Amino acid sequence: MSSEPARSISDDDDDIAFGETLVSVENLTKHFTTGGGLLSLRYDATGGGFPFRTHSDRVRAVENVSFDIKKGETLGIVGESGCGKSTLARTILKLHAPTDGDIYFKGENLADLTGEALRKRRREMQMIFQDPQSSLDPRMKVGPIVEEPMKAHDIYDPDERSDRVRDLLEKVGLDPQHYNRYPHEFSGGQRQRVNLARALAVNPDFIVCDEPVSALDVSIQAQVLNTMKRLQREFGLTYLFIAHDLSVIRHISDRVGVMYLGQLVELADRDELFENPQHPYTRSLLESIPVPDPRVEGRRGVLEGDVPSPINPPSGCRFRTRCPDLIAPDTYEMSDAEWVNVRRFMRAVDRRTFTVTDRAELLAEFFDDAYPDGEAGDVTDRAIDNVLADEWETAATLLQERFAEQSICALREPSYEVEPEHGTNQHFAACHLNADD
Amino acid sequence: MHPDTVLNVENLKTQFFTEEGVVRAVDGISFSVKRGEILGLVGESGAGKSVAAKSILRLIDNPGEIVGGRITFGEKTLFGLEEGDDGEVRQDEAMLSNADMRRDIRGREIAIIFQDPMESLNPVFTIGEQLREFIEINREMGKKAAREEAIHMLREVGIPDPETRYDSYPHQFSGGMRQRVLIAMALACEPSLIIADEPTTALDVTVESQILDLVADLQQKYDTSFIWVTHDMGVVAEICDRVCVMYLGQIIEQADVDDLFYDPKHPYTEALLRSIPRPDETVDELDPIKGVMPEAINPPSGCRFHTRCPEAREVCMEVDPEAKDVSEAGERLHRAACLIHDDEFGADYRASTPIETSATSGFGTGLASDGGVSGGADDE
Structure with missing residues (x-):
């Protein structure tokens, strides 16, 4: 630990104004290799020498994803299981080392940072996980849990810290008296509040929330979402909010990105995305959600089949194998x-x-x-x-x-800007149907 | 029993005898299922909906036990426990034995589909063999005919290339496909009732919508009745004909799906509907139900919802209302268990004093309520 006196955290000299870009992700790619090891030995005599090669596959979890997040906004990322949204969240915080691409936080490239410099930066970026149970140490009391990040980053005076913990507990809607309780004494919703308090302890600018309310009952979900919105206003927070539930995303987000098989297929302002979706996958997703209203006639079952494997994704547009609007190849004359x-x-x-x-x-x-x-x-x-x-x-x-x-869908990777109907912000859609011809 | 009624449940009680005390998971529920309808059983976790569903098939294991009530299925008594005049509780003589339940009811007459398909499929046998064996035993078919029937059922539920997929193992199927296999298995004996316990909860929305479509089609075709257990009001709106809303072991409201969404008669249903975010419109502030559901081990006195109810009055702490028909003349049957309907319940609700609950008091109170049990404290 450093010997200098504990810092307060008001000495940030790199403050970003609201509405300016806080986080910028450029062409971020994360691949995982599977296999390797003795069990994957394959006979291969072509290379000469020892006639066995280990075989490994590359899982293309996140590929070529770019977006900006402005200070004070919530960017929602939605997609089905296996689309790479959680990997994306972790890679942005460098919990996974990116395979390629850059992550700029307040203008500084995190991809270049290592060791102490990265650790210091992490104070400004926190994360909340899906399972409120497993992200809290069952043998620690709630007070010390919330206090720990302050210790780790050596901020606030030791005697100031416990006051701050009580303050934070109250801010997230818990009783300050709960300081000496263990996580198991709380309900799921309350545990997620403890996680919120811990994330806030070091006064971060940016919080990555990975499915923070998916494990909670609907009525509790609403309580936690409301608290998160209130805290955002109060502390000027910026959220990256990952979820599979489109209703939750619609409620919490300012802008929304849709992911499919490792790629961002559409990105737009919330209302623009929900009211004027341009990518066939986004449309299928929206049509698939059961609406809690018996008088709304749903058109369901729009998508056939399963998501292809990210080890060997389709060429061009990755959605083309299931796309209801696959474009006709122009080599033939067909009505x-x-x-x-x-x-x-x-x-x-x-x-x-x-x-x-x-x-x-x-x-x-x-x-x-x-x-x-x-x-x-x-x-x-x-x-x-x-x-x-x-x-x-x-x-x-x-x-x-x-x-x-x-089809052009197989030959070229799509990337288009669409004229938005709601608002003026950028509307990105990765679908060749948006090509001007 | 009405000729159109497939299943009738009266005053069903299922309890779990744990070290901490008796958990009254299902506490006196009554409902019936009509031929060809999908009845929704909806509630939050801990409401007792899954226990209720399993009780129908007598699938309750130690330390749980069905301690009272009557379940009739057509002419058969699946369960019957009655208190005689002498106060003695005795089993109905017509009640089916365990062997009868196993042989004649489960799978054959009433099928059940669980949330996690991997739990219901044996990982060391192929999908086809499991389905074939099931058909062979329950429909008394020859091996070859059963195999053909199995392939036919797999095609029926939309498994691509069923001849080849017959020889696949469960782990080679995606979650959605496994759930399709279970639906095939449930339908294979053309039962008159299928109990579906959160069958789409673990699936992605696009897959869920495929399954809901499939169920709607097959239900039309086979005229099967369903009990659909779920926590998702969206799914309820989409496929159910009638709905029972459960709270802490009791059915607090029972109505046609349209009436339930547009004219809820219980404050809990109303609050539940208000608390869910909508996919089809932007809502700025959600209106959550305050507090958390108390533990079934030590339920509140009177109406069990009174601790979180915005309409609670003093009388609600004393009287535990039984669901009654509260529909107006000419309307469809609509049962609700709330004293607010003074005409039906006559508990002098209007004259009673409103009480302070976590819903009526402002933010910040009720936080330190020591329930003495884990998670007993209130949320915001």
Whole structure:
């Protein structure tokens, strides 16, 4: 520990004004390698020498994500499990070392910081985790838990600290008398409040919240969300709020980013994103949420299939394998109706969702209103023959190669700016449908 | 019993005998399920909804026990415990034995789907074999016919390429696909009732919506009744026909789904609906229910919600209201257990003095309430 007198924390010389960029993430990428070790040895005599190679896969958890967070705002990141949102949160705080890309905090690149310099910076960035139980040491009392970060960063006088703890407990809606209680004596919602108090202890500017209310009951969720909003106003906090629940995201966020398979597919102001979504994935997500109102007619089941593996993600737009709006390849002349049928047939063959005995039945099922002609028709013909001959694999590969992989969605990674309808802030959408043509 | 009624539950009580005392997890609930309807059983964690669902199939393990009530399923008595004139509690003679329950009811007549599909599937057998065996035993089919039926059911619930997937193991399936397998298993014997215990809670929204769609389609096709246990009011609004709202072991309101959302008659339901954020509109400040649900081991006197109720009055601390029909003439049946409906309950609510609860007092009070039990203290 340093011998200089305990610092107060008002000596920040790098204060950022509200509305200015506090955190800037540029092309952030995080890959994990799996495997390695003896069990993954593969026979490989091609390289000469010892004829075994270890085999490892790269899980592309986060790829090429860029955004800014302004001081005082809440940026919500939403996505389904496995989309990389938690990895993103941890990588921003450098709890994982980024594979590539930069993270600027108050203009300083965290990716370059190590050791003591990084530790000092961490005082200004705190994190709250999903499980309020496992993030609190069961053998410590609540007071010392909240006090610990102050000790670690050597701020405030030792006798000042316990007063501050009591003060903080009250601020997050707990009784200061709870100082000497153990975490197990609290309910889930209260434990998450203790976590809030601990995060606030070192007076941070930026708090990363990773699913902070997902483990709580709805009525308790609302209490904690309200407290978080109040604390944000009171302490001028900036939140990065990760959640899978779109209702919670809509409630708490100023701007919202949507992630799919490691990438940011859309980013816009809250109202813009919810009222004018531009990415087919965002639209599917929004249509999927059950609305707590029996008179709202939901259109459900819009997305088919499962998320592909992040080890070997699809080329171009990663959502294209499930996208209901996959763009027709421009190598063929096809009407919209023809393409819709071809696309549906292609996916059904891929997933083998039907059984078929003769050609007429298949045509009636998939192509009753339009059948492509020309080259596209020839390819479809061959695929149908394959299916009828029970060669599903061949048919699927043929359709994929000649249609899906010829689409612009497979050939180029999309990245577009859209003119917002609500507000004036940037609206980013990674979908080729937004290309000006 | 009404001919359209599939299941009737009367005054069901399930208790857990723990070292700290008796937990009255389900405390005298009554409801019925009609043919072809989806009945929602909704509440927060600890409300007793899962215990209620399991009690129907008598799946309560030590230290738990069903201590009272009557469950009738068609002509059969699944459970019956009655107090005779001499005060002695005795079992109904018509009550099915454990063997009967196992052989004739579970899976065959009433199927159950749990939240975590991995718990219900054996990891060392293939999906297909598990399904085939189930069909073979319960429908008395030959091995080959059962296999064909299993593949048919897998296709029916939207498993792609079922012939190949028949030989997959549970860990090779995603969560959504496993839940589909369980739905296939539940439907395989064409039961008249399926109990679904939070079947979509562990799934992502897009997968959840696929499953809800599937259930809606299959329910139409097979005309199966469902008891759908959930904490998610969105899911309730989406698929349920009627809803029972549970709070601390009791059903406090029971109504058609539309009536429940648009004309709630119990302050808890009202508060619950107000506290949820909406995906389809922006709300600035949420209106949470104050406090936390007390422990079922030591429930509050009188109405169990009175400690958090914004409408609580003195009489609520004394009288524990039983749910009564509070609908106006010509309206659909709407039961609520709240003294605020003075005409039905006649407990002189209007004349009673309002009391201070965590809901009516301002911010900051009620924080240090020492419940003596873990988590007993109030939230904000």
